[in-house]
Amino acid sequence: MTDQPLTDQPHWTLDPSVVHLNHGSFGAVPRTVQAAQRALREEMEANPDTWFRELPGRVGRARAAVGRFLRVPADRTALVPNASAGVSTVLAGLALPRGGEVLLTDHAYGAVAMGAARAAERAGARVRTLHIPLEATAGEIVAVFDGALSGATALVVVDQITSATARLFPVAEITRLAHAAGARVLVDGAHAPGMLADPVGLAGGADFWVGNLHKWCCAPRGTAALVARGPEAQSLWPLTDSWGFPHPFPRRFDEQGTGDHTAWLAAPRSLEFIDEAYGWDAARDRMTKLAEVAQGLLADALHADLTAVGGSEAPAMRLVPLPAGLATDHPTAQALQRRIAAGTGCETAITSWNGRGFLRLSAHLYNTVTDYAHLAERLPGVLTAASPPR
Structure with missing residues (x-):
């Protein structure tokens, strides 16, 4: 078979x-999705004024479609270029306490680990990296976190599916423990959309979740989702300020100057295609x-x-x-x-x-x-x- x-x-x-x-x-990227993106680019080049005037509304509709696929409301979902950009957005928006701690594992994606280290250095905080054995069970992974969380832990950054080692982490239970300890949780779900049916739901109420749509969902590259919950969502801003600045999250991410967002607009077609064809x-x-x-x-x-x-x-x-x-x-x-x-x-x-x-x-x-x-x-x-x- x-x-x-x-x-x-x-x-x-x-x-x-x-x-x-x-x-x-x-x-x-499937052929039909490539065709959809080409048609969007041709439309953009045929009348750039109309295109960019109408673009924020179209981006909003595309992220609503992505939100439905991820089973989260549109008003909690922003579109970003990739999961690393989403992580950088969260790290730039959070106020880490001086002397506080960012908790990672030794399975963290390299760019994410470097970004966390830079954010901690800016804030006068520190990064602590937990060792998770490759053969660890879900219960053993949870136990490592349970023993490591402390009052100094301000943020936990944890992979849902690890990149280098292909591990599935029990992020819902990790989130529960972190919240009980007073820490916020950022789930790096770069590989999760499409591979897991309900990746955000499986994150168990994490404060922030990011996931790529160009992997198992087969959307054009440069398409990812950033999901945020609670009042701290309003601390998140695009890494480049533009005319969406006055709007609340996530609308402020819909309007970012002259960026080519045809990948975002074509992403819903990839989700439809896999559902229709397979x-x-x-x-x-x-x-x-x-x-x-x-x-x-x-x-x-x-x-x-x-x-x-x-x-x-x-x-x-x-x-x-x-x-x-x-x-x-x-x-x-x-x-x-x-x-x-x-x-x-x-x-x-x-x-x-x-x-x-x-x-x-x-x-x-x-x-x-x-x-x-x-x-x-x-x-x-x-x-x-x-x-x-x-």
Whole structure:
């Protein structure tokens, strides 16, 4: 069943000479959504005055559609370029107390961790990073947070689905504990929309949530949602001040000068397309099953021990440990990714976490078992050639 796409490949414009196995980084935009965005750009160029005059209202309708998909009200939902921009927006708007603490884990996305460190330094606060073992269960993850929260904790920044390690964190329970300790919670849900049916609901009342729509939702890149609840939503401002300044959140995000927001306006079409062509529940089920099969194929090919990456795995993202000595840091992981692309014809994600290298699998609707079998056949030889001498 997972060896055949549910619909014809002409829905996608990916290069057929390449096996695309890294959906989790940049996504893929369906043909119909590309056409919708092209038509919007042509409309913008035909009459820029009318376009920009009417743009705030159109952005408002697009974010309302995104809010419906995420199961949150439009008046809690703003559109931003990506999840990192959403995190930066929250960090810029919050008043961290001097001497206070921002709590992260060692699975945090690199750009988010750097942004938190910069925000804490500006405020005279500090960042504390918690170690979460790869094999930790949901209960064990919660216990780490429970033991770390204190009266000094002002903000908890936690991944819903981790990027480098493909973990699904129990953010609702973490949010409950943080709120009980008097801390606010920012959930980085970069990978969650589309992979999870109700990602904001699963965040359990977090103060802020951000998620990318260009990954599993297949919207044009440059489209993400920022959801905020409670009075502190009004502390959030676009990173660039523009004519939306006088409006309350989230309307102030709808009007930002001459930015090309055709990606935002086309995003609802991507949500409709996947529902029409596949059905969201069927799509999630297919992607999850395919990721599990792919992980088994690659683990067998590399003789990898999957007990080291058990625990709370994400539905459509899985890890396969690489041989020791490979991808021990970000630069070597990037170099190995390029080497694998050249040697196998496959685009993959190679990640590094705490000095260990991993193949990160992320399955989408255009992938098949045959794609992963192709990688499994060719990858061992490439890794043998890349392994450091003993």
